[in-house]
Amino acid sequence: MALTLRQLTSLVALAEERNFGRAAARVHISQPALSMQMKELEAELGAVLIERLPRDIRLTRTGREIEARARKILAEVAELEGAARRQGFAKRLNIGVIPTVAPYLLPQALPELRAQHLSLDLRVREAQTEQLMHDLDQGHLDAVVIAEPAPDASLTIHPLFQDQFLLAGNASTLAALPDPEHLRPKTLDPEQLLLLDEGHCLADQALEVCGLDRRRLRVDLGASSLSTLTGLVAQGFGLTFLPEIAVAHESTAQPAMRLRRFAEPSPARRIVLVRRASTSDGDWFDDLAAILTAAGQSLLQAAQQSYAEPPVAAVAGKAYAAGQ
DSSP, rough: OOOHHHHHHHHHHHHHHOSHHHHHHHSSSHHHHHHHHHHHHHHHHSSSSEEEOOOOOEOOOHHHHHHHHHHHHHHHHHHHHHHHHGGGGEEEEEEEEEEETTHHHHHHHHHHHHHTTOEEEEEEOOOHHHHHHHHTTTTTSEEEEEOOOOOOOOEEEEEEEEEEEEEEEEEHHHHHHOOTOOOOGGGGGGBBBBBOOOOOOOHHHHHHHHTOOOGGGGGGOOOOOOHHHHHHHHHSSSSOOOOEGGGGHHHHHOTTTTEEEEEEEOOOOEEEEEETSHHHHHHHHHHHHHHHHHHHHHHHHHHHHHSSSOHHHHHHHHHOOTTT
16 A cells, blocks of 8 residues: 555644644544554554554654655645646635734735736635744745744745834823934833734734843733734723834724834834745746735835824924824
8 A cells, every 4th residue: 555645644743733633633534544544654664653652642763754754745745736726826825924914914915916816716824923934834825924034045035015113002101201212112111011912923023122021011911913902002001012004004993092103223024925945936926025015015105194203392202193
């Protein structure tokens, strides 16, 4: 009996779940069927791959080597399937977007993408960076939109736009802050700072530019969305960082929210489109990057028009809002 992709997929699931029941549910088969697959795989290879313990399972040394090779094979198969999907945007495209970008960029970009590629079957996943990069590596996603990662030879990175961070609060919380010439992230009181849950890259970036550890925060809410945070700060519960692409949407949703710009050089993140370097290059990647860049620039222009910075002398020691 020849090896099958189903067996290799099940082996990878078992290695990650370390439980036959959970692994079986993940690959949508019964637990006895998964156990039989693994026995057949071991018989075919003539080696024991799994240590079956009373309350755990582990891969043997040979099992770990087979798992590593299985991952490469499955990634190549996914890449082969993806190459067929992506030809000229003719069929299906799977992309992932981080949560602090998706609600703002996608409504702007998707209508244009649909208009240019009517036959496209677009699948979008919103998730945190770590999960998106895992899915990209495994071939489940063709490209992801994230904040710029560290350089990696296995990735092709296309810059989309620079997204500055603004400080959001209400009129009273912002009134007590330094004037715009001296407002810097590291001058903020950590007891007033509200951030997204751990794992969100925006929260990590905010902590980094402030030189803070999450344990120093007075209230660690673990909020899962910017909308939650902006609602809280609008009611006077503290301060938070707001990406510029989110300004128009969140300012409309929270009219009591006020915004301040940081002194230069202001903190920012660079939003990029990423694919695997092994992916065959083609028009699909450049076309997608162009559409996303245009959408991002449109959001930034709208934010800048609605949030015009008054002269420093006029706002020193005072809070000001978008449009004021």
